[in-house]
Amino acid sequence: MKMLINSPQTVVADALRGLAAAHPELDVDAEARVVVRRDARQGGRVGLVSGGGSGHEPLHAGFVGPGMLSAACPGEVFTSPVPDQMLRAAKAVDSGQGVLFVVKNYTGDVLNFDMAAELAEEDGIQVDRVLVNDDVAVTDSLYTAGRRGTGATLFVEKIAGAAAEEGASLAQVAAVARRVNEASGSFGVALSACTTPSKGTPTFDLPDGELELGIGIHGEPGRERRPMMPAGEIAEFAVGAVLDDLATSAPGDGPVLALVNGMGATPLLELYGFHAEVARVLAARGVPVARALVGNYVTSLDMAGCSVTLCRADEEMLRLWDAPVQTAALRWGR
Amino acid sequence: MKMLINSPQTVVADALRGLAAAHPELDVDAEARVVVRRDARQGGRVGLVSGGGSGHEPLHAGFVGPGMLSAACPGEVFTSPVPDQMLRAAKAVDSGQGVLFVVKNYTGDVLNFDMAAELAEEDGIQVDRVLVNDDVAVTDSLYTAGRRGTGATLFVEKIAGAAAEEGASLAQVAAVARRVNEASGSFGVALSACTTPSKGTPTFDLPDGELELGIGIHGEPGRERRPMMPAGEIAEFAVGAVLDDLATSAPGDGPVLALVNGMGATPLLELYGFHAEVARVLAARGVPVARALVGNYVTSLDMAGCSVTLCRADEEMLRLWDAPVQTAALRWGR
CATH class of the missing domain: 3.30.1180.20 (Dihydroxyacetone kinase; domain 2)
Incomplete structure (x- = not known):
């Protein structure tokens, strides 16, 4: 199978270098694998952080910016990012109003975001988490207990991101994110x-x-x-x-x-x-x-x-x- | 080869029905195969019309709207649209300031847009034409005398569309369109x-x-x-x-x-x-x-x-x- 890549080992790092080159409005740490909107900390907004395995682009890094995500953590292809990425993202976006993690329901993502939430809270960052599990096709799956998170992630991130942009509280942003997931x-x-x-x-x-x-x-x-x-x-x-x-x-x-x-x-x-x-x-x-x-x-x-x-x-x-x-x-x- | 279609015969018509359903801000005539921005005739702007074979989406219909194309004419897959489509588009967008045809350099498109220009001029519409021929890979080709028109079409349509939106004259819009093509x-x-x-x-x-x-x-x-x-x-x-x-x-x-x-x-x-x-x-x-x-x-x-x-x-x-x-x-x- 031919691919437009340098090597399988560098696919994610190369894509992040390209994202940084094409989008100077984003703060891309290609090494730590965190993509942050440059003004994330300004305006005293709730931070909205998501992430997951790469290979689903533009999800999630393509949704970082005003009115949507504050930061994204891309993992290896089809592999959860690690808690350290999520913790870095939380620190980079928290302005004291707290951070909402938007997590697609895959076992690895859930575990890692939970661990990151604990670490962030130890650092004094208030964290809430919303699980996206919209896929009605099957309950339980290869990588999932319960339903998988798929397309509704876009709805959750857009709508919760707009609420955060308006200055809603962490509880309010989390509530509307959950309502969107439940309605999807x-x-x-x-x-x-x-x-x-x-x-x-x-x-x-x-x-x-x-x-x-x-x-x-x-x-x-x-x-x-x-x-x-x-x-x-x-x-x-x-x-x-x-x-x-x-x-x-x-x-x-x-x-x-x-x-x-x-x-x-x-x-x-x-x-x-x-x-x-x-x-x-x-x-x-x-x-x-x-x-x-x-x-x-x-x-x-x-x-x-x-x-x-x-x-x-x-x-x-x-x-x-x-x-x-x-x-x-x-x-x-x- | 599996495709997400109803039948090969209805692919273009089905896509236009879908475009109409998703984009109420566009005036989509799925039968005549013309896509027009609803306010094309307001504001006394120069009209910008393009088109070509289908199969290159979002080009061109995806570029119809304020600041870019006034109308697009999709042909069958990889087949030029016909002069009647282009004439309809020209009539739908002309507000007396004239119309610019943006034509990718393929023999069928060139002939058909030329014929449509003659017909439109007989109807009292002033028409100019810019040829896009940016592909440096080969001169002459399977469907082309001279270089093929490809990616620069997006640059020409965006930049000329912005000039038209600002109220530039037909000569000015055509001139900047040609400059973009020559620089690409x-x-x-x-x-x-x-x-x-x-x-x-x-x-x-x-x-x-x-x-x-x-x-x-x-x-x-x-x-x-x-x-x-x-x-x-x-x-x-x-x-x-x-x-x-x-x-x-x-x-x-x-x-x-x-x-x-x-x-x-x-x-x-x-x-x-x-x-x-x-x-x-x-x-x-x-x-x-x-x-x-x-x-x-x-x-x-x-x-x-x-x-x-x-x-x-x-x-x-x-x-x-x-x-x-x-x-x-x-x-x-x-």
């Missing part, structure tokens, strides 16, 4: 496996003519394999799975935020075509779409496929979603 | 071929362990094939080729706008790592980077690889580059 569900499909730089061959085997329904963002097994389906049928399956779940976890008839997220190798042309089918299914089920986002945001290296994330958003969430954001991967407003 | 050069590399929906198999054969240097955005042959190279060597080759060309076409020691553009299937993690090497090579050659952009902007469906575009930008170009833009794929400022 995701479902992913893979048309191909992905290849990690260190392995160099596909991480699993997906035969020609089959797709995997309910795939995880590291290629963890989903619900089932089926013969390849047209986009419309995939949308019905994925949206149906999410709506069935939200019917219990976030009942109501309010509008949704919709994310059609590419896994990495699926052309944007196809993602927009897929979004047309997602919008059709939602309309048929009487679910209004308040805002939609289509593109590659929570990826799995070069996997082909996509995921759908829906968040049944209340008015405050929508207002915070619309608030200005200035990051490498997500920008709007002033 | 691009070089692409492919690690894999792409697969069009209608063909269903890769459009060319690129053996394991080889890369193609100088590839076109439809997979047209480049300069040469070599055994796979590390990212640093690829950056040296590509940046060297562009700088050698600019030494004649845009001499000087001013700063550059740099675009590291993904062809579609190469992970953002790799693109940022590649950008680190591009920045290193530019620094070694004494070329300051004024602004950098890294991501998938001028793609070739699911091709793996990337291109580098450099534009030796003067102060006016940089000012217009920094001006606010509000499109699906490129947004910053107010």
